[in-house]
Amino acid sequence: MSDSGYDLDGLAWKFRSIVGEEDVLTDEPLSEHTTFEIGGPADLYVMPEDVDELRDVISLCREKELPFFILGRGSDLLVSDDGYRGVIVGLSDGLTGVDIDDDHMTCEAGVSLKEAAEMACELGLTGLEFACGIPGTVGGACFMNAGAYNGCIADVLESVRVITPEGDIKQLSCDELDFGYRQSRIRAEGLIVMEATFALHHGDPEQIRAKMDDLTARREEKQPLDMPSAGSTFKRPESHFAGKLISDAGLQGYQVGGAAVSTKHAGFVVNLGGATSADVHAVIEHVQDEVERQFGVRMEPEVRFLG
Numbered sequence: 001m002s003d004s005g006y007d008l009d010g011l012a013w014k015f016r017s018i019v020g021e022e023d024v025l026t027d028e029p030l031s032e033h034t035t036f037e038i039g040g041p042a043d044l045y046v047m048p049e050d051v052d053e054l055r056d057v058i059s060l061c062r063e064k065e066l067p068f069f070i071l072g073r074g075s076d077l078l079v080s081d082d083g084y085r086g087v088i089v090g091l092s093d094g095l096t097g098v099d100i101d102d103d104h105m106t107c108e109a110g111v112s113l114k115e116a117a118e119m120a121c122e123l124g125l126t127g128l129e130f131a132c133g134i135p136g137t138v139g140g141a142c143f144m145n146a147g148a149y150n151g152c153i154a155d156v157l158e159s160v161r162v163i164t165p166e167g168d169i170k171q172l173s174c175d176e177l178d179f180g181y182r183q184s185r186i187r188a189e190g191l192i193v194m195e196a197t198f199a200l201h202h203g204d205p206e207q208i209r210a211k212m213d214d215l216t217a218r219r220e221e222k223q224p225l226d227m228p229s230a231g232s233t234f235k236r237p238e239s240h241f242a243g244k245l246i247s248d249a250g251l252q253g254y255q256v257g258g259a260a261v262s263t264k265h266a267g268f269v270v271n272l273g274g275a276t277s278a279d280v281h282a283v284i285e286h287v288q289d290e291v292e293r294q295f296g297v298r299m300e301p302e303v304r305f306l307g
Contacts, residue, residue, distance in 0.1 A: 006064070006066070008026060008043055008044070011044060011064065011066070011087075012024050012026055012044060014060060014064075015044065015046045015057065015060065015087075018048070018053055018056045018057055018060065019046060019047060019048050019049060019053050019057065019094075020049075023046065023047040023048070023049065023093075023094070024044060024045070024046050024047075025044070025045040025046075026043065026044060026045075027041040027042070027043070028041055028042050028044075028045035028088070029041050029083075030042055030045075030074070030079040030083060030084065030088065030306075030307075031079075033045075033071060033073075033074050033088075033090060034074030034075075034077050034078075034079055034230070035073065035074055035075045035077075035135055035228060035229065035230055035231070036074075036077070036078055036079075036228050036229060036230050036271055036275075036280070037228040037271055038078060038079060038081075038228075038271060038275060038276065038277050038280065039077075039078075039079025039080065039081070039083060039084075039277065039306075039307070040079065040080060040081050040082045040083025040084075040277075040307065041083040041084075042083055042084045042086070042087070042088040043083075043084070043085055043086055043087065044086070044087045044088065045087075045088045045090055046087055046088070046089050046090065047089075047090045047091075047093045047094050048089065048091070048094050048095065049094040049095075050094065050095065050097070050108075051095065051108065051161075051194045051195065053094070054089070054091070054095060054109075054163070054192075054194060055163060055169070055194075057087075057089055058089070058163055058167070058192060059167060061087055061089075062167060066086055066087050067084075067085065067086030067087070068086055068087040068088070068089055069084060069086065069087070069088050069089065069306060070089050070091065070139070070192055071088050071089065071090045071091065071092075072091055072092050072109070072110065072136055072137030072139050072140040073092050073112060073135060073136050073137050073140070075134075075135040075136040075140070075230060075231060076136065076140065076144065076230050076231060076302065076303055076304055077230060077303065077304050077305075077306055078230060078277055078280055078281070078303050078304070078305050078306070079277060079306045079307050080277050080305075080306065080307030081276050081277045081278060082307055083307055084306060084307040085307075091108075091109050091110035091137065091139060092110045092112065092137055093110065094110060095108035095109045095110035095111070095139075095194075095195075096108055096110045096111050096115075097111075097195075098111060098116070098119060100123060103125055103199070103200050103201055103202055104158065104197055104198065104199055104200070105119070105120060105123075105125065105128075105197070105198045105200060106195055106196070106197040106198075107138040107195060107196055107197075107198070108138070108194065108195045109137060109138055109139030109142075109192075109193045109194055109195060109196070110137055110138075110139065111137060111138045112135075112136070112137055112138075113128075113131040113132075113134045113135075113136055113137065113138060113141050113146065114131070114132060114133070114134070114135070116128055116131065116138060116198075117129060117131045117132040117212065118132070120198075120200055120208070121205060121208045121209055121212060122205065123205075124202055124203055124204065124205045124208070125200040125201065125202065125203065125208075126200060126201050126202070126203030126207075126208050127155070127156040127198065127199075127200040127201055128156060128198065128200065129151070129208060129211045129212050129215065130147065130148050130149050130150070130151025130152070130155075130215065131146070131148070131151070131153075132212040132215055132216060133148065133215060133216055133219045134146050134147075134148055134231075135231065138193070138195075138196050139192075139193035139194075139196070141153045142157065142160055142177075142184065142186055142193050142196050143184060143186050143187050143193065144182050144183070144184065144187060145179045145180065145181070145182060145183060145184050146182075148215075148219075149215050149218075152179075153179070154174060154177075154179035156198045156199060156200060157174045157177075157196060157197070157198055157199075158173070158174055158197045158198060158199040159171055159172060159173045159174060159196070159197050160172055160177070160186070160193050160194075160195070160196045160197070161193075161194045161195050161196075162186065162191040162192055162193055162194060163191065163192040163194060164189075164191060165189070165190050165191075169194070170191075172185075172191075181235070181236070182235055182302060222264070222265055223264065223265050223268065224262040224264040224265055224268050224270050227262070227270040227271060227272070228270065228271035228275075229262070229268045229269060229270045229271065230269075230303040231268070231302070231303075232267050232268065232302050233267060233268060233269045233284065233287075233301060233302060233303050234246075234267060234287075234299045234300065234301055234302055235299070235300045235301070235302045237297050237299055237300075240295075240297055241267075242266075242267045242299060243265055243266040243267035244266070245291050245295055245297060245299065246261060246266035246267065246287055246291060247266040248294075248295070249287075249290050249291050249294050249295070251266065251286075251287055251290060251291075252266045254283060254286065254287070255272070255283070256279045256282040256283050256286070257274075257275055257276060257278075257279035257282075258271060258272045258273050258274040258275030258276065258279055259271060259272065259275040259276075259279035259280040259282070259283045260272055260283065261283060261287065269283050269284060269287075269303075277307075281305075284301060284303075287299070
């Protein structure tokens with residue numbers, strides 16, 4: 001029995017009957033599956049290979065009333081040092097199919113945004129250039145309406161196929177997804193993205209590549225990409241920039257344990273090496289309190305917390 005009170009071995013066997021022996025791990029450290037490189041073990045880590053397996057895995061979780069969490073590349077996630085008592089459904093190893101129909105690209109949820117942008121470039125399709133440096137997956141990007149450099153998913157998404165909390169599969173158009181800044185109906189209603197279709201346009205591959213190279217250079221110049229992090233730690237406060245508020249508060253370099261506010265970009269909390277989840281939480285809370293004390297602005301984390 002696990003600490004959660006269920007038969008871990010028996011459940012692992014049931015999941016293996018769906019996805020195969022090699023694609024179910026027990027006590028899997030989530031530090032190996034997040035860009036922060038932080039996080040304790042998950043009771044079960046299950047990797048479906050396709051949308052049918054995903055649907056069956058989710059159905060089993062719901063049938064057994066198991067807590068579960070859908071994980072892409074873990075690029076916006078801070079996992080507790082205690083890990084996760086339940087099932088992590090990892091999509092980035094299996095759900096990576098891509099289908100092209102003229103200027104439409106359909107990607108399964110585990111496809112990385114970088115790969116989608118690269119593939120579009122090679123095919124001479126424009127529209128996804130903004131996503132070339134976003135480290136998440138297509139599913140996660142739809143979940144939070146990921147964006148960068150004046151572009152976002154809502155600009156190019158045509159439709160998604162999702163699993164509803166009731167277990168139904170639905171096709172929803174972009175207009176039905178209530179996209180906002182880092183918000184979507186997918187996030188609000190707990191929908192699970194299976195695949196997404198992007199409506200792109202034919203363009204000049206050399207111009208597309210030049211734009212992507214420019215955005216990549218700008219990102220590398222300004223962001224601490226050489227250190228583990230979850231990207232922008234805070235959402236953009238209304239009428240402000242998070243990084244400027246943190247910098248103006250004199251918090252660049254502020255450190256607790258192995259976690260610190262980046263000296264390269266104040267909007268990033270980074271793992272200097274060996275940081276715990278508790279270290280990162282302490283940095284985030286101090287930044288929130290200090291910025292509010294100095295400027296009267298309470299910043300909301302963009303990073304999500306698990307466990």
